[in-house]
Amino acid sequence: MGLPEPPPLGAAALPAGTFDGxxxxxxxxxxxxxxxxxxxxxxxxxxLVVASRKPEHLAAAQEALAPLGGxxxxxxxxxxxxxxxxAAFDRAEAELGLPSVLVNNAAANFPSPAEDLSPNAxxxxxxxxxxxxxxxxRELGRRHLAAGSPASIVNVGASYAWxxxxxxxxxxxxxxxxxxxVETLAVEWGPYGIQVNGLVPGLVPHxxxxxxxxxxxxxxxxxxxxxxxxxxxxxxEIGWAATFLASPYGRFISGHTLVVDGANWQRRxxxxxxxxxxxxxxxxxxxxx
Ligand code: HXC
Ligand code: NAP
Numbered sequence: 001m002g003l004p005e006p007p008p009l010g011a012a013a014l015p016a017g018t019f020d021g022x023x024x025x026x027x028x029x030x031x032x033x034x035x036x037x038x039x040x041x042x043x044x045x046x047x048l049v050v051a052s053r054k055p056e057h058l059a060a061a062q063e064a065l066a067p068l069g070g071x072x073x074x075x076x077x078x079x080x081x082x083x084x085x086x087a088a089f090d091r092a093e094a095e096l097g098l099p100s101v102l103v104n105n106a107a108a109n110f111p112s113p114a115e116d117l118s119p120n121a122x123x124x125x126x127x128x129x130x131x132x133x134x135x136x137x138r139e140l141g142r143r144h145l146a147a148g149s150p151a152s153i154v155n156v157g158a159s160y161a162w163x164x165x166x167x168x169x170x171x172x173x174x175x176x177x178x179x180x181x182v183e184t185l186a187v188e189w190g191p192y193g194i195q196v197n198g199l200v201p202g203l204v205p206h207x208x209x210x211x212x213x214x215x216x217x218x219x220x221x222x223x224x225x226x227x228x229x230x231x232x233x234x235x236x237e238i239g240w241a242a243t244f245l246a247s248p249y250g251r252f253i254s255g256h257t258l259v260v261d262g263a264n265w266q267r268r269x270x271x272x273x274x275x276x277x278x279x280x281x282x283x284x285x286x287x288x289x
Contacts, residue, residue, distance in 0.1 A: 002230025003262050006237050012043060013240045018247050020045035025092060025099035027079055027136055028106030030057030031208035032200055033156065035064055035241045036235030042068040044243060049092040049099055052106060071096060079106055079132030082139075086286040089139050095216055098147065101246045102140045104133040104155045107171070110212045113278045114169040115287050122170045129174035134181060137196070141189055142170075150193030155182050157200045157257055158166040159265035167216075167278045179257050187253030195254040198246045200260020204233040219281070229262025 015025035024041045029050035038048050038061065039132040047070045050061040065072040073095050077088040092099055108128035112121065137153055144151045158171065161179040165172030179198050186196040205217060217223060224231050241260045244250050259265060279287065 002227075004107075005231070006234060009041055009234075010043075011236075013038075014247055014249065014288055016044070016046055019101075020043040021047060022101060023047045023049060023092065023097045023099040024101040024103065024138075024246075025049040025051060025088075026103040026134070026141075027077075027197045027212055028057075028107055029053050029065075029103070030044075030054070030059075030061035030074070032206040033238050034103070034105035035061060035208075036239040037156075037207070038065055038239075039068065039104060040236065040239030040243045041101070041246075042070055042072070046070060047096050048072045049075060049088075049096060049281065051075045051079070051088045053078050054080070065169070070163075077241070079136055080127045081159070082135050085132075085135045086201060089143060093143075098099065098143055098149070099140065100144075100149065101152045102136060102151070103242055103246075104136050104153065106132060107156065109168060109171040110210065111167045111216050111282055112170075113282065113287070114190050114283060117170060118283070125170035126174045126177075129171060130177040133178050137181070137185060141185070141192075141194060144194055144212075145189075145192050148192075151195070152243050153185070153194065153196045154199045154242050155179075155196070155257075156242075157198045159259060159261060160203070161199050161200070161257075163265065166228075172274065173180040181195060182257055183255050184280050187289045190254055195246075195251065197255070198257030199238065199242055199245060199248075200257055200261065200265075201238045202229075202237055202264045203227060204238060206235050216282075227264050228267055229264070233260065 024036040024046040029038040042065045075088040077084045108125045155178050157178050158175040160172040161175040183196040
């Protein structure tokens with residue numbers, strides 16, 4: 001049986017107009033889960049700012065979000081670059097107003113045995129996932145501290161922040177940093193009215209997954225059956241969780257990371273199956289220095 005399916009796409013978990021006129025900035029909001037999150041905010045009346053690098057992703061955000069009613073501003077931005085982050089906030093402020101919700105959704109990832117990662121491959125994933133998240137949070141924090149106004153941050157994470165992530169050493173280490181940052185910033189900025197939470201999606205496949213993440217999934221023929229929920233997650237379930245955390249109904253929740261994964265990360269077997277190395281799981285030959 002497994003966990004029941006959620007209500008259909010388009011159903012709302014919060015009252016209509018919960019985010020009327022609220023400016024919400026979603027990094028990486030043109031694809032996958034970022035777009036699903038932005039969609040749920042837009043349905044509840046938010047004015048959306050989507051920031052990412054690729055014009056085709058920004059165009060996809062505009063196409064998906066504009067029909068939902070509110071204004072949508074798309075801003076080219078590489079979140080690794082503090083100046084580009086500041087420029088994105090400048091544009092948002094000038095055209096829609098200072099965002100009072102920031103969803104740090106953008107991240108980078110690809111499967112690789114740790115020993116195969118070049119210094120630049122490691123640096124790239126950590127730079128986007130952890131440093132980019134910090135730079136965006138810092139920009140929002142500084143502007144709200146200066147203005148004396150409240151705000152809410154949701155950092156999208158991954159459950160291997162707690163467990164380690166064999167095959168994803170760079171991303172797992174970066175996501176551990178992202179989770180830790182939630183806990184630090186929530187305490188530092190709570191006195192200024194800034195709430196900071198984390199949101200961890202479980203396995204939520206979507207049409208925009210990068211080829212190597214998709215191939216990684218396709219290695220397991222029984223993807224849904226390997227989850228305690230006996231199903232995968234749906235992007236809208238991540239969108240609903242994000243809107244709740246940033247809504248007035250979640251105001252006393254801060255410094256928390258909410259895992260939306262049907263308990264998959266707690267799964268353990270009574271007896272573990274034989275160990276298969278990451279190289280073998282990825283079909284790589286022996287390590288060649
Ligand atoms: C090994 C790789 C690699 C790969 C890139 N590199 N792809 N190494 N395997 N598949 C190496 C390159 O060789 C290079 O090192 C360094 O990484 C930087 O590569 P660039 O292509 O120059 O980087 P850049 O253009 O900045 O692109 C970043 C990227 C790319 C991460 C490589 O894939 C990207 O833009 N991804 C964004 C979308 C994404 O990753 N989404 C996944 C989120 S899903 P050298 O040494 O050659 O210079 C997610 C799920 C979590 O996080 C849970 C999953 C179970
Ligand atoms: P995705 O579709 O690949 O989205 C990643 C987004 O990040 C893209 O829109 C990309 O846009 C943006 N991005 C990447 N590098 C950037 C940079 N340097 N500057 C600005 N934007 C950048 O992946 P997803 O599956 O939706 O993942 C979204 C979030 O959920 C990530 O934090 C991921 O770690 C997390 N997550 C996903 C799953 C899952 O099952 N899908 C599971 C656990 C955690 P551009 O290419 O246009 O820059």
